Amino acid sequence: MKATEQNTSNNTQPSMGAEEVVWGILRSINDPEIPVISIVDLGIVRAVSVEEHHLVKIIITPTYSGCPAHDVIKMTIQLSLLENNIKNFSIEQRLFPAWTTDWISDSGRQKLKAYGIAPPNHTQAVCTPEIFQKEESVQCPHCNSFHTIMISQFGSTACKALYKCEDCKEPFDYFKCH
Secondary structure: OOOEEEEEOOOOOOOOOHHHHHHHHHHOOEOOOOOOOEOOOOOOEEEEEEOHHHOEEEEEOOOOOOOOOHHHHHHHHHHHHHHOOOOEEEEEEOOOOOOOHHHOOHHHHHHHHHHOEEOOOOOOOOOOHHHOOOOOOOOOOOOOOOOEEEEEOOOOOOOEEEEEEOOOOOEEEEEOOO
16 A cells, blocks of 8 residues: 555646635545544644646545554545535645654534544543553543543444443443543
8 A cells, every 4th residue: 555645637626725725625525433523623634736737736644553443534534525625635644753642623523522532532531540550530421520431442433432320320342642
């Protein structure tokens, strides 16, 4: 698999403000595994620029190198650009620096919580020092309680863990810190 894919057809050239147009297109693309958050809010899109000859260059970083949704995301970007008559583009995958949950926007964190997925903590948060070595303290996205327990290290996807709230008794996914 090539790290950079490029469509060099010059049928259409982006106009002034092309970067803003492309950012708008990318904000409309939701993550295939979490359909309420865009790939921009998730922090997958690292940069957009317009180079020589009106080449639109997009740099993306997968949430982890084996993410099964990454190829779908790249294909969706390509299709969205073509649908918006942007035909001269390249998409480059960068693995360094590695993606981190700190790249999720505040808006993205709010969208995750509203969807019922606990957003990742910025740093490990624990209720008491005794549990520091055992498990990260995760806030329930339904009732905001910190009385939660991990049910499984893996939730609906590999990047999430399955938790249960001891207060409201609801299960929920937690987007693991990376």
